Amino acid sequence: MKHWIPAVVLACASAAVSAAPVYRCGGGTYSQTPCPGGTVVDTTDPRSAAQRAEARRAAAAEKRRARDMERERRAQEKRSAKKPAIASLGPQRAASAPARAASKPTSRKKPKPQGEVFTAVVPKNPKP
Numbered sequence: 001m002k003h004w005i006p007a008v009v010l011a012c013a014s015a016a017v018s019a020a021p022v023y024r025c026g027g028g029t030y031s032q033t034p035c036p037g038g039t040v041v042d043t044t045d046p047r048s049a050a051q052r053a054e055a056r057r058a059a060a061a062e063k064r065r066a067r068d069m070e071r072e073r074r075a076q077e078k079r080s081a082k083k084p085a086i087a088s089l090g091p092q093r094a095a096s097a098p099a100r101a102a103s104k105p106t107s108r109k110k111p112k113p114q115g116e117v118f119t120a121v122v123p124k125n126p127k128p
Contacts (some may be wrong), residue, residue: 022040022041023035023038023039023040024041106120
């Protein structure tokens with residue numbers, strides 16, 4: 001179908017809207033109504049039709065690249081989501097504890113009480 005008709009209508013509508021004068025008032029504010037001490041700002045687009053068309057093509061290409069990159073990122077996140085990450089920094093339980101060999105002796109140390117506070121001490125004469 002004729003896709004250029006809506007484009008022409010939009011271009012004419014935007015030209016009519018930009019025909020209203022814009023005034024720069026004090027303090028960096030802008031208005032469509034005259035203000036005391038305000039100056040008229042030129043709002044016409046100085047680019048040629050070919051430059052505007054090239055800018056539209058470049059914007060469309062960037063939009064396509066952004067969609068492709070988003071699709072790749074989502075696929076990568078989906079692949080990495082299959083491998084669960086560590087959920088907490090606390091002690092972790094093994095999924096399946098390895099069976100201990102009967103011939104291996106167990107440690108004879110007594111476990112430390114859980115309420116004991118650890119204090120680090122720097123040796124007086126460190127070895128080089």
